[in-house]
Amino acid sequence: MPLANDSLQEKYSRQTLFAGIGPEGQQRLLASRVAIVGCGAIGAAAANLLVRAGLGYLKIIDRDFVEPSNLQRQTLFDESDALKALPKAVAAESKLRSINSSVTVEGVVADLSPSNAEALLGDVDLLLDGADNFETRFLINDVAVKSSRPWIYAAGVASYGLTMTIRPAATACLACLLESGVGAQGLEETCDTVGVLGPIVNLIASLEVAEALKLLSGHPEALHGRLLSCDVWTGRMQSIGVARHPHCRACVRGDFTYLAGEAQPHITMCGRDSVQIHERARALDLGVLGVRLKPLVDDLRQNDFLLHFRVAPYEVTVFADGRAILKGTRDPAVARSLYARYIGA
Numbered sequence: 001m002p003l004a005n006d007s008l009q010e011k012y013s014r015q016t017l018f019a020g021i022g023p024e025g026q027q028r029l030l031a032s033r034v035a036i037v038g039c040g041a042i043g044a045a046a047a048n049l050l051v052r053a054g055l056g057y058l059k060i061i062d063r064d065f066v067e068p069s070n071l072q073r074q075t076l077f078d079e080s081d082a083l084k085a086l087p088k089a090v091a092a093e094s095k096l097r098s099i100n101s102s103v104t105v106e107g108v109v110a111d112l113s114p115s116n117a118e119a120l121l122g123d124v125d126l127l128l129d130g131a132d133n134f135e136t137r138f139l140i141n142d143v144a145v146k147s148s149r150p151w152i153y154a155a156g157v158a159s160y161g162l163t164m165t166i167r168p169a170a171t172a173c174l175a176c177l178l179e180s181g182v183g184a185q186g187l188e189e190t191c192d193t194v195g196v197l198g199p200i201v202n203l204i205a206s207l208e209v210a211e212a213l214k215l216l217s218g219h220p221e222a223l224h225g226r227l228l229s230c231d232v233w234t235g236r237m238q239s240i241g242v243a244r245h246p247h248c249r250a251c252v253r254g255d256f257t258y259l260a261g262e263a264q265p266h267i268t269m270c271g272r273d274s275v276q277i278h279e280r281a282r283a284l285d286l287g288v289l290g291v292r293l294k295p296l297v298d299d300l301r302q303n304d305f306l307l308h309f310r311v312a313p314y315e316v317t318v319f320a321d322g323r324a325i326l327k328g329t330r331d332p333a334v335a336r337s338l339y340a341r342y343i344g345a
């Protein structure tokens with residue numbers, strides 16, 4: 001089957017020449033819709049590879065903004081994004097559009113939560129993991145299993161990472177793997193405590209996107225079907241078969257605790273020394289807030305999406321949806337009081 005026009009044929013020629021994809025697989029890719037949850041190192045690298053490979057639509061959901069410490073491994077962002085403190089979803093959207101204008105890219109600045117997960121992830125064929133925490137991954141797993149759509153688990157920390165492709169009813173799900181009590185395969189440490197190398201997150205993203213290309217081009221028979229883990233420092237690679245758990249909470253019993261769970265807690269830990277607070281159900285006028293805060297705080301910076309300031313020893317970032325990230329404390333009481341004092345109760 002020929003591609004739609006000559007320029008597309010040229011753009012994807014090296015990929016359609018590859019027998020596993022071919023012109024028909026490319027045609028399917030170009031009609032596919034994907035969401036990436038989290039646009040840190042793995043999410044950004046996956047988005048870059050996928051958009052270059054060509055697809056119909058990509059949604060990128062991320063709650064955070066670009067900081068200088070991200071640039072060592074988060075390959076979509078540059079120093080000007082960090083200087084402007086752009087939300088990652090916004091910076092990624094504009095970068096990806098300039099990479100391949102034939103793909104519709106939508107960046108969404110939001111924290112995936114039980115209340116918005118089904119709406120945000122409802123209109124895509126495949127979900128990719130770019131998250132940095134297990135609460136979000138279990139939420140993705142619940143949405144995917146409930147709606148019988150595939151998703152790809154991917155995680156990396158220090159020099160080590162792992163990935164597994166999950167097809168509800170056909171393979172084990174994340175709850176089969178991590179909640180069955182036969183030895184957790186998740187990562188307990190975080191990049192904020194033990195660091196992370198660029199090569200491992202980019203390697204895991206590459207494995208994740210290769211699986212995505214197989215699924216989206218119509219070749220599920222080519223999926224590796226294993227839990228793959230790699231350590232780029234020791235050179236150790238492992239591939240483990242994971243069976244479905246006969247009593248799995250999610251994919252057998254249909255008990256979607258993360259999705260149906262109580263509303264998102266008002267305060268969540270976020271990184272080594274930060275707290276995220278969600279106190280408001282309504283949007284903030286950042287312009288008005290900026291004018292009010294200017295005489296009270298240091299280093300006030302703002303753009304259309306967020307406002308950032310310092311009140312020593314804390315750093316506060318407020319998003320237009322009322323969410324805030326407070327750096328310099330892990331104490332919910334301190335976070336609440338800062339929020340109330342500067343943003344409003």
Ligand SMILES: [Zn+2]
Pocket residue numbers: 172173174175176177244245248249250251252
């Ligand atoms: Zn399961």
